[in-house]
Amino acid sequence: xxxxxxxxxxxxxxxxxxxxxxxxxxxxxxxxxxxxxxxxxxxxxxxxxxxxxxxxxxxxxxxxxxxxxxxxxxxxxxxxxxxxxxxxxxxxxxxxxxxxxxxxxxxxxxxxxxxxxxxxxxxxxxxxxxxxxxxxxxxxxxxxxxxxxxxxxxxxxxxxxxxxxxxxxxxxxxxxxxxxxxxxxxxxxxxxxxxxxxxxxxxxxxxxxxxxxxxxxxxxxxxxxxxxxxxxxxxxxxxxxxxxxxxxxxxxxxxxxxxxxxxxxxxxxxxxxxxxxxxxxxxxxxxxxxxxxxxxxxxxxxx
Amino acid sequence: xxxxxxxxxxxxxxxxxxxxxxxxxxxxxxxxxxxxxxxxxxxxxxxxxxxxxxxxxxxxxxxxxxxxxxxxxxxxxxxxxxxxxxxxxxxxxxxxxxxxxxxxxxxxxxxxxxxxxxxxxxxxxxxxxxxxxxxxxxxxxxxxxxxxxxxxxxxxxxxxxxxxxxxxxxxxxxxxxxxxxxxxxxxxxxxxxxxxxxxxxxxxxxxxxxxxxxxxxxxxxxxxxxxxxxxxxxxxxxxxxxxxxxxxxxxxxxxxxxxxxxxxxxxxxxxxxxxxxxxxxxxxxxxxxxxxxxx
Numbered sequence: 043x044x045x046x047x048x049x050x051x052x053x054x055x056x057x058x059x060x061x062x063x064x065x066x067x068x069x070x071x072x073x074x075x076x077x078x079x080x081x082x083x084x085x086x087x088x089x090x091x092x093x094x095x096x097x098x099x100x101x102x103x104x105x106x107x108x109x110x111x112x113x114x115x116x117x118x119x120x121x122x123x124x125x126x127x128x129x130x131x132x133x134x135x136x137x138x139x140x141x142x143x144x145x146x147x148x149x150x151x152x153x154x155x156x157x158x159x160x161x162x163x164x165x166x167x168x169x170x171x172x173x174x175x176x177x178x179x180x181x182x183x184x185x186x187x188x189x190x191x192x193x194x195x196x197x198x199x200x201x202x203x204x205x206x207x208x209x210x211x212x213x214x215x216x217x218x219x220x221x222x223x224x225x226x227x228x229x230x231x232x233x234x235x236x237x238x239x240x241x242x243x244x245x246x247x248x249x250x251x252x253x254x255x256x257x258x259x260x261x262x263x264x265x266x267x268x269x270x271x272x273x274x275x276x277x278x279x280x281x282x283x284x285x286x287x288x289x290x291x292x293x294x295x296x297x298x299x300x301x302x303x304x305x306x307x308x309x310x311x312x313x314x315x316x317x318x319x320x321x322x323x324x325x326x327x328x329x330x331x332x333x334x335x336x337x338x339x340x341x342x343x344x345x
Numbered sequence: 346x347x348x349x350x351x352x353x354x355x356x357x358x359x360x361x362x363x364x365x366x367x368x369x370x371x372x373x374x375x376x377x378x379x380x381x382x383x384x385x386x387x388x389x390x391x392x393x394x395x396x397x398x399x400x401x402x403x404x405x406x407x408x409x410x411x412x413x414x415x416x417x418x419x420x421x422x423x424x425x426x427x428x429x430x431x432x433x434x435x436x437x438x439x440x441x442x443x444x445x446x447x448x449x450x451x452x453x454x455x456x457x458x459x460x461x462x463x464x465x466x467x468x469x470x471x472x473x474x475x476x477x478x479x480x481x482x483x484x485x486x487x488x489x490x491x492x493x494x495x496x497x498x499x500x501x502x503x504x505x506x507x508x509x510x511x512x513x514x515x516x517x518x519x520x521x522x523x524x525x526x527x528x529x530x531x532x533x534x535x536x537x538x539x540x541x542x543x544x545x546x547x548x549x550x551x552x553x554x555x556x557x558x559x560x561x562x563x564x565x566x567x568x569x570x571x572x573x574x575x576x577x578x579x580x581x582x583x584x585x586x587x588x589x590x591x592x593x594x595x596x597x598x599x600x601x602x603x604x605x606x607x608x609x610x611x612x613x614x615x616x617x618x619x620x621x622x623x624x625x626x627x628x629x630x631x632x633x634x635x636x637x638x639x640x
Contacts, residue, residue, distance in 0.1 A: 055463075055544055056458065056459040056462070056463025056465055056544065057459060057463075057465065058459075059455045059456070059458050059459040059463070059544070059548075060455070060456055060459040060460070060465070060471075062452060062455055063452050063455055063456040063515065063519065066452060066508075066511065066512050066515070067474075067475075067478060067512055067515075067516070069508075069512075070486070070490070070508060070509055070512035070513075071478045071481070071486060071512055071513075071516070073489070073493075074485075074486040074487075074488075074489035074490050074493070075481065075485060075486060075489075077488075077489035077492075078485050078486065078488060078489050081488065081489070088488075088492070134380075137376065137380070138380070141376055142376065142377070142380065145373060146373065146377065150377075154380055154384050156627065157384040157387060157388050158384060158387055159623075160387075160388065160391070160620070160623065161387065161390075163569065163573075163619045163620065163622065163623040164573070164615070164616060164619050165572065165573035165574075165575065165590070165591035165594075165615060165619060166573060166575050166591070167575045167591035167592065167594050167595040167615070168591060168594060168612060168615035168616055168619070170595065170598075171594055171595065171598050171608060171611065171612050171615065172390055172394055172612045172616075173390075174598065175605065175608045175609070175612070176390065176393070181605050183393055183410040183411075186409050186410055186411075187410075187411065190409060190411070217387065217390075220387065274480055277482070278482045278483070280483075280484075280575070280576050281575040281576060284575070284579070284595070285595050285598065298482075298484075299482055299483075299484045302482075302484040303484060303487075306484075306487070306488050306491075307580065312488055315484075315488060316488060318484075319482060319484035319485040319487075319488075320485065322482050322484065322485065323481055323482060323485040326480055326481070326482065327477065327480070330476075330477075330480055
C-alpha cells in the first residue's frame with residue numbers, strides 16, 4: 043500500500059517518509075506483539091515446537107495466587123507512584139509557584155524544583171542499589187540511624203520482611219516519582235492568568251479557594267498527563283523490583299512484569315509468561331482508552 | 346478512579362497552608378524552612394552516597410554511614426572501577442544512548458513530517474498506533490524479540506538493543522512531534538515550494554532547522570532514557586564487555602560479597618553521569634517536560 047501511493051506525488055509523496063518508520067515498527071513492535079499473543083496460547087519452553095493448548099495458560103492464570111498477588115501489589119505501587127506524588131506534587135507546586143515564586147523569587151522556586159526532580163534522572167538500577175543499601179537489615183543506613191538516636195528497637199528488615207517489603211518499595215517509589223508532577227504542575231501554573239486571581243481577590247476568595255477553583259481547574263491537562271503517564275509506568279514497573287526485592291519475600295512485592303520475566307527467563311515457561319504480559323498489555327490499553335475518554339469528555343464540558 | 350483522584354487531589358494538599366497569613370516575615374521563614382528541610386531529605390541519599398564513597402571499610406564500620414570520612418580514601422573507587430572495567434561500560438552506554446537518540450530523532454522526524462505536515466489520510470490511526478507502541482509493556486515484546494534475535498544472530502549485540510530502543514523511543518517522538526508539526530507555519534512551507542524545493546529538501550532546509558529546539562529536547566530525552574534503560578540490556582547484553590553502566594552496577598550488586606563502601610562507590614559512579622546530564626540539559630529537560638504536557 044505504501045508503495046503504490048507514494049509514486050503518485052502530491053500528498054501521497056509523504057508516504058515515502060513513513061516507510062523507514064513503518065518497517066522498523068513492523069519488525070520490532072507489530073510482529074513481536076502478535077507473536078507474543080500467539081505464544082500465550084501454547085506451552086513452550088523457548089526451544090522445540092510450541093504446543094497449542096488454547097486458553098489453558100489463561101485458565102491457569104485465574105487460579106494462580108501469584109498472579110493475583112502481583113495485581114494486588116500493583117495497586118499499592120499505583121498509590122505510591124500516582125496518588126501520593128500527584129497530591130503532594132500539587133501542594134508543592136502551588137507553594138513553590140504561588141508563594142515562593144511570587145514572594146521570594148522565581149530563582150529560589152526553581153532551585154527547589156530541581157532538587158525535587160533530581161531522583162527522576164537516576165537510572166532505575168542505581169536507585170535500586172542506593173535504596174537496597176539504605177534499607178538493608180544489618181548494614182543499612184536506616185537501621186544504623188535508628189540505632190544511633192536510640193530508636194534501635196524500631197529497626198526492621200525493611201526489604202526482607204514480608205510485612206515491610208511492599209511499604210519500603212512504595213516509599214522508594216514516592217521518592218523517585220515526586221519531582222515529575224512538581225515540574226509538570228509548576229509549568230502548568232504559568233498558564234494561569236493573573237487577572238483571574240485579581241478578580242477572585244475582589245470577590246473575597248481566599249488562597250485555598252483560588253487554588254481549587256482556578257489553579258487546579260486550569261492545570262487539568264497537566265494533571266491528566268501526570269495521571270496517565272505515571273499509572274502506566276506503575277503498571278510496567280520492573281527495574282526497581284528486580285534490584286530491590288526480586289518480587290520477594292514470597293510474593294509480597296511481586297509485580298506483573300517481574301512475574302512475566304520470571305516465567306520467560308527463569309522458569310522457561312514462555313507460554314505462561316506471554317499470557318501474563320498479554321493481560322498486562324490489555325489492562326494498559328483499556329486504562330489508556332478510559333483515561334482518554336474521560337479527558338475528552340471533560341474538555342468538552344469545559345469548553 | 347481518575348476523577349476520584351482528581352477531586353481528592355484538589356481537596357487535600359493545601360490544608361497545612363490555609364491558616365497561614367501569606368506575606369508575613371514569620372510565614373516566609375516558616376515556608377522556606379519547611380521546604381528546605383523537605384527538599385534536604387529528598388536529596389539526603391545523594392549526600393550519604395557521596396560521603397561514603399570516599400571511606401575505607403574500617404572507616405565505615407567505625408563512624409557509621411553518617412560520619413564524614415576521616416580521610417579521603419580513593420582506593421575503593423579505583424578498585425571498583427577496575428573490577429567492572431567501568432570505562433568500557435561508560436563507552437558502551439554512550440554508544441548505545443547516542444546511537445538510539447540520533448536514530449530515533451531521525452525516524453521521529455520522518456514519521457512526523459508525513460503525518461503532521463503531509464496530513465496523510467488515516468493519520469489519527471497512525472498516531473494511535475505510535476502512541477500504543479510507546480505504552481506497551483516491553484515484556485509483551487521481549488520474548489519474541491529474544492527468539493528472533495537468536496534466529497538472526499543479533500542476540501548479545503549492542504545493535505539489537507539499539508534497534509529495539511530506537512523503535513520504542515521513536516514511537517514517543519512521532520507522537521509528540523506530529524502534534525508540533527501540525528502547527529508548522531504554512532507560509533514557510535509555501536515559500537519553500539515557490540523556490541522549487543522538493544519534499545526532502547523542504548524537510549532538511551526548512552522544517553528541521555525551524556524545529557531544532559524541539560528536536561534537541563527529544564534528543565536529550567532519548568539519550569537519558571536510553572542511558573537509564575535496564576530491562577532490555579539485562580536480557581540482550583549477556584557478555585561482560587557489552588554491558589552498560591546500570592547493568593554492570595546491578596550485576597555487581599547481585600554478587601553478595603560486595604561490601605558497603607564498594608556499593609557506595611558504585612552508586613556514586615552511577616549517579617555522576619546522570620547528574621551531569623541533568624545539569625547540562627536542565628533547561629532543555631524542563632522545557633521538554635512542559636512541551637510534552639501542553640499539546
